[in-house]
Amino acid sequence: AQSVAQPEDQVNVAEGNPLTVKCTYSVSGNPYLFWYVQYPNRGLQFLLKYITGDNLVKGSYGFEAEFNKSQTSFHLKKPSALVSDSALYFCAVFRGYQKVTFGTGTKLQVIP
Amino acid sequence: GAGVSQSPRYKVAKRGQDVALRCDPISGHVSLFWYQQALGQGPEFLTYFQNEAQLDKSGLPSDRFFAERPEGSVSTLKIQRTQQEDSAVYLCASSPLSTGGEETQYFGPGTRLLVL
Numbered sequence: 001a002q003s004v005a006q007p008e009d010q011v012n013v014a015e016g017n018p019l020t021v022k023c024t025y026s027v028s029g030n031p032y033l034f035w036y037v038q039y040p041n042r043g044l045q046f047l048l049k050y051i052t053g054d055n056l057v058k059g060s061y062g063f064e065a066e067f068n069k070s071q072t073s074f075h076l077k078k079p080s081a082l083v084s085d086s087a088l089y090f091c092a093v094f095r096g097y098q099k100v101t102f103g104t105g106t107k108l109q110v111i112p
Numbered sequence: 113g114a115g116v117s118q119s120p121r122y123k124v125a126k127r128g129q130d131v132a133l134r135c136d137p138i139s140g141h142v143s144l145f146w147y148q149q150a151l152g153q154g155p156e157f158l159t160y161f162q163n164e165a166q167l168d169k170s171g172l173p174s175d176r177f178f179a180e181r182p183e184g185s186v187s188t189l190k191i192q193r194t195q196q197e198d199s200a201v202y203l204c205a206s207s208p209l210s211t212g213g214e215e216t217q218y219f220g221p222g223t224r225l226l227v228l
Binding site: 092 | 116118145152153154155156157203205214216217218219220221222
């Protein structure tokens with residue numbers, strides 16, 4: 001069975017500092033990995049995905065993520081956090097339409 | 113262009129009542145998904161449509177849950193005889209192609225269902 005772990009329920013970072021939101025996964029075969037962001041009372045918004053190729057993936061709003069196969073991780077990063085980045089972040093692994101697993105989410109709080 | 117829309121945004125139902133939740137996907141999107149998101153949790157897969165065909169309904173929690181997409185566009189998720197444990201946010205997502213998993217899904221704002 002596949003699984004996704006987001007080990008931190010909440011991450012606090014000062015505005016302007018780099019941020020990292022962690023994600024590890026367990027899946028047989030090659031995974032398709034996604035990051036989504038959820039603002040209050042809104043649906044999930046796509047940030048970025050890894051399908052194949054370069055391990056460093058760049059996405060929306062200055063976010064990037066690094067796929068590390070040996071550590072089965074797909075951490076989300078941003079060089080300089082903004083207050084407006086404060087939201088709930090979900091990592092997900094997809095293997096075919098019926099094999100979709102989301103993590104439990106990490107609340108990012110950027111402190112002014 | 114318009115994104116995925118869902119209605120109603122909020123629904124309060126009495127236990128035992130039937131409810132119907134509507135999803136309007138992005139025009140032309142082939143794939144449509146329903147998810148259930150409990151409080152403090154990530155979305156959990158309920159069912160998947162490719163055009164009008166429901167290819168997977170393995171995530172539906174009971175036979176009280178029923179989904180349809182008769183013309184391959186708008187979809188309705190129906191919950192019969194609602195129970196308190198059905199209280200959650202129901203998310204709809206669509207993607208442009210028949211997905212092998214790599215296609216990006218675009219999510220609607222969700223319907224928050226509260227069963228009293």
